[in-house]
Amino acid sequence: MGSDRAATGPLRVGVVLESISPARWIEHALQLIADGAVADLTTAIIVAPRMATPAADWANALYRLFVVADRRVFRRQPDPLAVVDISRPLNGVAIISIGGEGGLPATARIALEEAGLDVMLCFGSGEAGRNLAGLVRFGVWYFPDIVSDAGTGRPLWFDATVAGRDVVTTSLNELTAAGTAGRMVYSAVSAVNRYSPHYTDRRLRWKMATFPARALEKLARTGADAHDNHGSDTGIRETSIPRNVRMLRIMARLGARQVAHAVRSALYRAEWSVAFRAEPDLAIATLTRPNGPGTYTFIDNPPDRFWADPFPVQDGERHWLFVEEFPHAADRAHLSVMPLHQDGTVGVSTPVLTRPYHLSYPFVFRWRDDWYMVPETLENRTVDLYRSTRFPYDWTHAGTLLEDVAAVDATLIERDGRWWMFTTIAPFGGSENDELHIYLADTPLGPWRPHPRNPQTSDARGSRPAGRIFSLDGAWYRPAQDCSRRYGYAMTIHRIVTLTEDRYVEEVAGRIEPTWARGLLGTHTFNHVDGMTLVDGERWRPRFRPPVKR
Known part of the structure; x- marks a missing residue:
């Protein structure tokens, strides 16, 4: 249906469910709406399930066995498919029960007309939802991926995992009267796990649970549910259940990947290393041209530890290099500093910040003649600020900027008399690599308030920060990680086009691939200071190295 009329007051939202006890991710989606300030859940249509149960098809037996085994082997909590009680988000909501034949009884139609709904959310089959379009002001919204796999038990994007795809696009669309996907009202691009369809399914469902609340916030803010542009369609996928012969090939392919990964991990460990390049004049050309072997020179780290996240x-007249330092014998990293010389050599590293949880990404900056640091403290679910009392070695806690958030790699910048924080935050059950959030404050001490359009992006290919935001030729650039193939696979350099209190726009200006040294698995930090560029790269290193001869 759709409409460009401005929404006045809280949006009135209905929901179509196939059970009063749905999957946990659906309950979470409804709770996010109920907890928000822009919409009220007023009506729920419960569609009675069809009683016919298909007979067991032995031609698909291997597939069904595999799905059960995959969920057990890659079991993770929380489980988005766990059946839960939905009474809390539906408290005070009018319930309309109809049969499962797809028709809409006259009494139900009258009740919906009187409800004056702005949006109807349809979970599961779209048969009931498509009959409601003319009764809802802004249309019926549904998840095409959920409908495609309804009743098959297929994990979402099963074939993307099997094919080894890097990313997929999931979306919330308007449902047409013909029962097909209409305009996209919200979408996101997510990484695919190459080993487990269940792992991919779990991450996708928790992320999709955020779509309805976000689309409603956008509708309330703009007065129109315009096409979303977070991502682009990544292709039509197959939805049939694999038969036994094909399933044998699929199991062999996934099994070979898992065995190869297990053997490699037993013999090698993936380690990060810091690398250097003398670059007197940083230029956009160096950020856009291909980087071949020899572009950077590795800085040797001690053999019992690795360094990453160079700042x-x-x-x-002195230069210092802050890094994440991870001893092999430890279960977490701390932050260290070392003298840095113009030729790329370094002095002895000294630990400067240790906590009972993992630390990384030592974002160091200067403000009002004092040095400050914002390390990543994901395991503590905070974003903390430290001030140096004796630079660069001694640091004291100066405040907590954000609390109870799964935020990573917070990056601050002062621009136009205001401070801005860029960070990615994991939604409940989702990835911390995908969703860029911006916060604003008058000073780096806070208080920090969220940008009204958060998340700015929901795309694994270029959201997570990868170093300081820098100015070049009158423009500002934001390094970001491409986590599509794996965490920290590559970096994209984004030109900031617009940064205001109510709008953010960026565009890709360059890219750093993991090709600047042979055997790289990834590269995920870029920083430049006084003619020196520092990056890091991940490589396989033997776990069992021969002892050093003295």
Whole structure:
């Protein structure tokens, strides 16, 4: 249906469910709406399930056995498909029960007309939802991926996992009267797990649970549910259940990947290393041209640990390099600093910040003649600020900027008299790599308030910060990680086009692939200071190295 009329007051929202006890991810989606300030859940249509149960098809027996085994082997909590009680988000909501034949009884139609709904959310089959379009102001919204796999038990994007795809696009669409996908009202691009369809399914469902509340916020803000542009369609997928012969090939393919990964992990460990390049004049051309072997020179780290997340700083005539330092014998990293020389050599590293949880990404900056640091403290579910009392070695806690958030790689910038924080935050049950959030404050001490259009992007290919935001030729650039193939696979350099209190726009200006050294698995940090560029790269390193001869 759709409409460009502005919405006045809280949006009135209905929901079509196939059970009063749905999957947990659906309950979470409805609770996000109920907890928000822009919409009220007023009506629920419960569609009675069809009683016919298909007979067991032994031609698909291997597939069904595999799905059960995959869920057990890659079991993760929370489970989005766990059946839950939905009474809390539906408290005070009018319930309309109809049969499962797809028709809409006259009494139900009258009740819906009187409800004056703005949006109807349809979970599961779209048969009932498509008959409601003319009764809802802004149309019926549904998940095409859920409908495609309804009743098959297929994990979402099963074939994307089997094919080894990097990413998929999931979306919330308007349902047409013909029962097909209409305009996209919200979408996101997510990474695919190459080993487990269940793991991919779990991450996708928890992320999709956020779509309705976000689309409703956008509708309330703009007065129109315009086409969403978070991602682009990644292709039509197959929805049939694999028969036994094909399933044998699929199991062999996934099994070979898992065995190869297990053997490699037993013999090698993936380690990060820091690399250097002398670059007196940073230019956009160096960020857009291909980087072949030899572009950067590795800085040797001690053999019993690795370094990652290089943040170089200049203090007067001296230069210092802050890094994440991860001893092999430890279960978490701390932050260290070392002298950095113009030729790329470094002095001895000294630990400067250790906590009973993992630390990384030592974002160091100067403000009002004091040095500050914002490390990543994901395991503590905070974003913390530290101030140096004796630079660069001694640091004291100066405040907590964000609390109870799964935020990573917070990156601050002062621009136009205001401070901005860029970070990615994991939605409940989802990935911390995909969703870029911006916060604003008058000073780096806070208080910080969220940008009204968060998340700015929901795309694994270029959301998570990868280093300081820098100015070049009058423009601002934001390094970001491409986590599509794996965490920290590559980096994209985004030009910031618009940054205001109510709008953010960026565009890709360059890209750094993991090709600047042989055997790289990934590269995920870029920083530049005083003619020196520092990056990092991940490589396989033997677990069992021969002892060093003395």
